[in-house]
Amino acid sequence: MADTAPRGPLVYRQRLATRLTHWAWALSLFVLLLTGLQIFNAHPGLYLGDQSGFEFNNAVLALSARDTPEGLRGVTWVLGHEFDTTGLLGASGGEMRGFPSWATIPSYHDLATGRVIHFFFAWLLTGTLLLWLLASLLNGHWRELIPTGRDLRALPADVADHLRLRLHHRRRYNVLQKLSYAGVLFVLLPGMIVTGLCMSPSFNAAAPWLLDLLGGRQTARTLHFLGMSLLVLFFVVHLLMVVLAGPLNELRSILTGWYRLSPGESSDAR
């Protein structure tokens, strides 16, 4: 069917720098997520404020395990509500574990190695993000990610099109793409770096105002976890959109730069 249908023009859409940074970020974020969950497992609880309440309650999330006659049960506590999450959170593979073995690097408990790998890829992510920000400032690429007034007026129609899975392959990003990519690159990723740094006691000495702004080290840790959850959500939707929009065309564009537009679309960059 695809062979008989009219085809749009093939355009060079993703520059080499975009493609390289895309894959550097994909790799870094994948490793950061799984080593991050390893680190989280060393103390699978989240709090608000400067410290962790052991003799008072400022927790917002706690994963734990409970011995019962039916065996070890995983318990997830969120803001006063308890859920049995055996096999996924709190207890899995017959042992007490925040996140399960398949979700952590290394797969077994090893906080030291998790930290070593996490910080290596944190540097890789930070370095490539800074390079990309600098380059996109210089070549104006950042403007392609900022919605224009016309984009925003088209937002309801674009949402409706996405919901009906009427996906257009255009020369430029649509407004939902712009909002999500700009949100990830300009807000979420810098936010992950800042909240990560605010867990560092040495960085706290260097920038105590940033720690105060975030509301304390344990709040920073909670926000880091929240940012991670949003990035996972982005990843899921991103992959879903790639599959729905035609995975081969999308993969080709992020590997080679070449992208086939919908029939009737102009290859004109404007």
Add this chain to the structure above:
Amino acid sequence: MPADPTRRRLLLAAPALLLSGCKVFDGMTGDSPARNLLEGANALTHATQKFVARDALAPEYSRADIRQGMRPNGVTAPQDSDYQALAASGWADWRLAVTGAVERPLSLSLAQLMAMPPRTQITRHDCVEGWSCIAEWTGVQLSRVLAEARPLPQARFLYVRSMDTIERGLAGGIRYWESLDLRDALHPQTILAYGMNGSPLPVANGAPLRLRVERQLGYKMAKYLHAIEVVPALADKGGYWEERGYDWYAGI
């Protein structure tokens, strides 16, 4: 939708590949070129934070922020008989030895340390596991003790040695130890603490003397101290946990 079965298989294989990715780094605990490369990030972090933090002080808190007892970690009740004998004597026979690359080796009693100008600070203790706890610490600045011992020009690092056996193996017990560079040793908030929350330092928190290095994580802050050794270079990875894969620089 394309009916090409290979394409579908490819799509299904991708998430499976991702999910099995967590085993890629398994077995990287020991020494290996890959491990050394990854650990290089710690040197980069150290250099960057040295530049960014310089001599800045760690945040200090108010009394109202002390909302709970100080959570102890690691060994909390040393079983070593020499330690227990010293504890029974009320630390009367306990001495802190300062040796190595110094002009004047010292042997200080607790009374001598307490006679030196004290520093009290309310700080946040961050454990490598991820939790934090605020407490008040009183002690003598390590810089004052070092000034009395007068480090030689070649002095670069110091070891702090503990009395508690943290691990018992076939080759005998391993007592906890740690190390610092002079930059952190001479920092004004780096103290040898003998008091906590207005009381003598409890055994669980390192009596009679423990280290506080407020810009690093808890594992640097050795408890149950008995000796400080000033050296030109580290002879090992620098500490009990460092020998077990943790980074020597624990500012992050």
